[in-house]
Each structure stands twice: as C-alpha cells, then as structure tokens.
Amino acid sequence: MADNKSCGENLMGLPEIDFTTFVLSLSSSAMVHLGETPDPSTGKVDYQPHLAKQVIDILGMLKQKTEKGLTDEEQKLMCEMLTTLRMKYVNKVG
Numbered sequence: 514m515a516d517n518k519s520c521g522e523n524l525m526g527l528p529e530i531d532f533t534t535f536v537l538s539l540s541s542s543a544m545v546h547l548g549e550t551p552d553p554s555t556g557k558v559d560y561q562p563h564l565a566k567q568v569i570d571i572l573g574m575l576k577q578k579t580e581k582g583l584t585d586e587e588q589k590l591m592c593e594m595l596t597t598l599r600m601k602y603v604n605k606v607g
Contacts, residue, residue, distance in 0.1 A: 532579075532583070532587050533586075536572065536575075536587075536590055537590075537594075539568055539571060539572055540568075540572070540597075540598060542568050543565045543568040543569055543598050543602075544601075545559070546559075546562070546568060547562065547601050547602060548560035548561075560605070562606050565598075565602055565605075566602060568598075569595070569598045569599060569602055572594060572595055572598065573595060575591070576592075576595060
C-alpha cells in the first residue's frame with residue numbers, strides 16, 4: 514500500500530483527515546447550506562435546504578454504516594452532530 518506522503522499530501526499544508534475532522538467538515542457544510550454560517554469561500558450566507566438535507570442524509574447513512582467500527586467518542590460526535598443538524602433543518606424548513 515502506498516504511503517499518502519508519497520502523493521504530496523504533506524505539501525498541501527492541510528490538517529490530517531481523520532473521522533472526526535471528516536464529520537465536522539460535513540457538518541460545517543450542512544450549516545452553510547442551512548444559512549447558519551457564511552460560506553467560507555465567498556463570505557455570503559446562502560440558504561439551500563435541499564443541499565443541507567443531502568449532507569444530513571449522508572451523515573445519517575455514514576453513522577448507520579460505520580456504527581460498529583466507531584469509538585465511543587466518534588459515536589457521540591455523530592449523534593450530537595446529527596441531532597443538532599436535524600433540529601436546525603426542521604426549524605428552518607418547518
């Protein structure tokens with residue numbers, strides 16, 4: 514198996530991706546689509562509930578498919594993120 518560093522990832526200056534950063538990244542994306550936070554690339558607040566729902570559904574599927582392989586901390590993070598995002602979605606969309 515090839516070492517990730519041999520593909521130049523260490524030169525990109527980005528933090529290492531683990532499960533937690535991946536989940537937080539998806540959650541941040543959903544928050545942007547819910548209009549809860551500005552898009553970091555444009556600085557604009559843009560409400561796109563259909564995209565937020567898609568990201569929330571992806572997180573739900575990810576939780577379901579990985580449940581048995583997650584640490585207790587990762588399971589807690591998934592539950593908290595999904596609960597928060599689903600509540601915000603329902604409050605925004607109705």
